[in-house]
Amino acid sequence: MVSIKDIARACAVTPSTVSRALNRRAGVSDKVREQILNKARELGYRRHEAAASLVTAQSPHIGLVIPDIVNPYYALMAKGVTAYAAAHGFTTILCNADRDANRERSAFERLCAARVAGVIVASVTATEKMLGIFRDYGIPVVAAENPLGPDITAVCNDNYAGACQLFEHLMAQGCERLVFATSLHSAFSSSERERACHDVLKAHGMSHKLIATLKIGSTFEEGYAGMEEILSYKPDAIFAINDLMALGMLSYAQEHGIAIPKSVKLAGFDDLPLSSMVSVPLTTVHQRKIQLGIKAAEVLLHEIEHPQSEPSRIMLLPYLVKRASLGESYTRFGGAKQDFKRDFE
Amino acid sequence: MVSIKDIARACAVTPSTVSRALNRRAGVSDKVREQILNKARELGYRRHEAAASLVTAQSPHIGLVIPDIVNPYYALMAKGVTAYAAAHGFTTILCNADRDANRERSAFERLCAARVAGVIVASVTATEKMLGIFRDYGIPVVAAENPLGPDITAVCNDNYAGACQLFEHLMAQGCERLVFATSLHSAFSSSERERACHDVLKAHGMSHKLIATLKIGSTFEEGYAGMEEILSYKPDAIFAINDLMALGMLSYAQEHGIAIPKSVKLAGFDDLPLSSMVSVPLTTVHQRKIQLGIKAAEVLLHEIEHPQSEPSRIMLLPYLVKRASLGESYTRFGGAKQDFKRDFE
DNA sequence: ATGAAAGCGCTAACAA
DNA sequence: TTGTTAGCGCTTTCAT
Numbered sequence: 001m002v003s004i005k006d007i008a009r010a011c012a013v014t015p016s017t018v019s020r021a022l023n024r025r026a027g028v029s030d031k032v033r034e035q036i037l038n039k040a041r042e043l044g045y046r047r048h049e050a051a052a053s054l055v056t057a058q059s060p061h062i063g064l065v066i067p068d069i070v071n072p073y074y075a076l077m078a079k080g081v082t083a084y085a086a087a088h089g090f091t092t093i094l095c096n097a098d099r100d101a102n103r104e105r106s107a108f109e110r111l112c113a114a115r116v117a118g119v120i121v122a123s124v125t126a127t128e129k130m131l132g133i134f135r136d137y138g139i140p141v142v143a144a145e146n147p148l149g150p151d152i153t154a155v156c157n158d159n160y161a162g163a164c165q166l167f168e169h170l171m172a173q174g175c176e177r178l179v180f181a182t183s184l185h186s187a188f189s190s191s192e193r194e195r196a197c198h199d200v201l202k203a204h205g206m207s208h209k210l211i212a213t214l215k216i217g218s219t220f221e222e223g224y225a226g227m228e229e230i231l232s233y234k235p236d237a238i239f240a241i242n243d244l245m246a247l248g249m250l251s252y253a254q255e256h257g258i259a260i261p262k263s264v265k266l267a268g269f270d271d272l273p274l275s276s277m278v279s280v281p282l283t284t285v286h287q288r289k290i291q292l293g294i295k296a297a298e299v300l301l302h303e304i305e306h307p308q309s310e311p312s313r314i315m316l317l318p319y320l321v322k323r324a325s326l327g328e329s330y331t332r333f334g335g336a337k338q339d340f341k342r343d344f345e
Numbered sequence: 346m347v348s349i350k351d352i353a354r355a356c357a358v359t360p361s362t363v364s365r366a367l368n369r370r371a372g373v374s375d376k377v378r379e380q381i382l383n384k385a386r387e388l389g390y391r392r393h394e395a396a397a398s399l400v401t402a403q404s405p406h407i408g409l410v411i412p413d414i415v416n417p418y419y420a421l422m423a424k425g426v427t428a429y430a431a432a433h434g435f436t437t438i439l440c441n442a443d444r445d446a447n448r449e450r451s452a453f454e455r456l457c458a459a460r461v462a463g464v465i466v467a468s469v470t471a472t473e474k475m476l477g478i479f480r481d482y483g484i485p486v487v488a489a490e491n492p493l494g495p496d497i498t499a500v501c502n503d504n505y506a507g508a509c510q511l512f513e514h515l516m517a518q519g520c521e522r523l524v525f526a527t528s529l530h531s532a533f534s535s536s537e538r539e540r541a542c543h544d545v546l547k548a549h550g551m552s553h554k555l556i557a558t559l560k561i562g563s564t565f566e567e568g569y570a571g572m573e574e575i576l577s578y579k580p581d582a583i584f585a586i587n588d589l590m591a592l593g594m595l596s597y598a599q600e601h602g603i604a605i606p607k608s609v610k611l612a613g614f615d616d617l618p619l620s621s622m623v624s625v626p627l628t629t630v631h632q633r634k635i636q637l638g639i640k641a642a643e644v645l646l647h648e649i650e651h652p653q654s655e656p657s658r659i660m661l662l663p664y665l666v667k668r669a670s671l672g673e674s675y676t677r678f679g680g681a682k683q684d685f686k687r688d689f690e
Numbered sequence: 691a692t693g694a695a696a697g698c699g700c701t702a703a704c705a706a
Numbered sequence: 707t708t709g710t711t712a713g714c715g716c717t718t719t720c721a722t
Contacts, residue, residue, distance in 0.1 A: 046454075
């Protein structure tokens with residue numbers, strides 16, 4: 001392994017001069033600098049980041065802790081984080097906690113031991129106390145998707161605002177008998193969406209049109225399995241708490257000859273890449289997933305540079321995507337690509 | 346930040362004794378050790394990995410370079426890698442190259458600068474020469490999915506063997522007019538699958554039954570768009586180079602009233618989580634994706650511990666998954682979960 | 691413009 | 707069992 005000492009020897013200067021030249025700092029004559037740079041290239045020198053950060057106390061790594069990298073929501077977010085970080089000279093240490101509090105805790109531990117420059121956490125289980133270990137080391141933390149506490153900077157999609165758009169639209173479409181199919185355990189995002197439903201309907205004096213709120217689940221299978229119960233309420237519209245479950249319902253409907261949107265309208269939430277591909281493209285709320293990652297990284301890098309900044313909260317605005325499952329006309333594929341592009345804006 | 350010096354001072358011993366105690370090395374009296382351990386806990390001491398690895402020359406990080414974290418194939422692989430690495434005390438630096446040779450190259454550069462303990466690379470563009478920068482630093486490299494060269498250890502799914510199973514089955518099903526729909530640019534995995542097709546058909550004296558090999562693409566959209574051309578050949582069976590494209594074809598078929606498998610049989614490759622969920626579950630070849638990641642990490646850690654080991658090649662055996670798109674009966678969902686479980690075996 | 695020296699936090703010889 | 711010393715590769719004062 002070639003170090004600055006080797007270069008120094010080869011150029012008959014001292015390591016400090018080499019360091020200055022390599023880091024493009026002032027105080028090196030053009031002649032010597034060029035000589036050093038050439039020698040470095042020739043010898044295949046590569047800076048030892050860890051050694052450098054030991055003295056500068058600045059790490060080139062940030063940590064990313066997520067519940068499940070296989071879930072497209074988090075995968076897209078991770079894409080945004082890694083892209084922004086890489087573009088700004090940071091490397092991303094990925095910790096996939098698998099929705100396990102213990103693995104999450106040990107991820108925090110390891111990131112702390114690595115003295116990362118900052119951490120982005122998407123979690124439903126992490127507490128402000130668990131994140132305390134970072135504060136001890138002056139490592140800034142940004143919560144993504146789920147605000148983890150009043151003292152922690154967070155970047156989230158505004159579930160309430162997004163859901164409001166959807167329910168306004170649903171009412172405008174003339175829905176009379178709505179079923180709200182939600183998850184088994186109520187998370188922050190679910191309850192925000194439910195709150196939006198109640199508020200919008202109430203504002204229009206249409207509260208009676210919500211004929212049932214059912215705890216169905218959140219997976220494809222649960223959507224499929226729950227459809228029978230839902231249909232027993234004879235709804236003319238169904239809101240599924242997320243797209244995955246809506247897709248399960250769609251699958252059930254198709255197999256049982258139930259026309260969507262003709263017999264029953266269907267809407268989801270998230271706008272997965274998949275949701276525009278199925279035979280009846282889903283009307284849903286687009287969550288800016290890549291953008292969430294980008295923004296979280298951006299805010300984190302800012303906090304890394306300005307250690308004393310006050311905790312802030314950034315809300316990304318989701319937007320309604322009208323597709324066939326609610327009766328709108330829709331150009332196949334065009335929408336998907338366009339949505340994807342919009343996420344980068 | 347509390348260092349071993351602080352603990353040493355508090356316990357009235359020297360840093361080396363603290364180091365010994367903390368690392369559970371011999372040569373510390375039980376009494377002193379306990380005192381040190383307690384003090385460390387009390388002060389909230391956390392080992393500075395980078396400083397330690399500077400002297401031990403052992404990094405706690407491995408690098409993972411993949412083309413696209415959003416693609417479920419790589420996401421599952423990443424899950425396997427991170428899980429195995431974490432279980433063995435390694436942290437994973439994720440580099441998402443986005444199928445861009447430049448970003449890939451700069452990922453290599455950064456991993457090298459981080460002096461990672463080893464690297465797992467899933468790539469179609471990386472060359473043995475590009476990976477040379479790791480050899481200079483004695484950093485072992487394991488190629489995943491795509492063998493990157495004769496001197497590089499690789500862990501791959503055996504595309505040829507998997508495809509053979511599929512084509513044997515296809516022939517046994519009595520297919521008479523087969524269309525092979527492949528990608529636009531021929532990668533290693535595609536050509537292996539094509540080779541299997543030719544070999545199997547030839548072995549049965551059925552080469553004439555392959556009526557066309559068409560370069561259609563590899564995405565959902567390309568599958569959808571290419572279906573018209575494919576159908577113009579009047580096939581009774583179609584092999585799509587991957588599931589995503591097969592799903593696009595399925596979507597086209599459903600919209601145009603073409604019954605699958607009744608009018609045309611359809612088979613894919615990969616076995617995405619999705620493939621068992623669609624209305625006509627796909628017959629396909631299951632690639633062990635999580636297992637690929639686990640195995641790659643396992644082999645890498647072995648090479649990290651045994652630096653002089655010879656390059657090896659490990660082939661994972663994919664297996665045929667018979668579902669409705671080729672005419673078999675199939676229990677909805679049961680299969681998907683079971684397949685997922687099998688991946689962990 | 692360049693060099694000398696100190697030190698980041700830790701480990702590992704060797705000495706006591 | 708414990709301490710002393712040196713040094714990993716790098717940066718950064720402070721001299722010169």
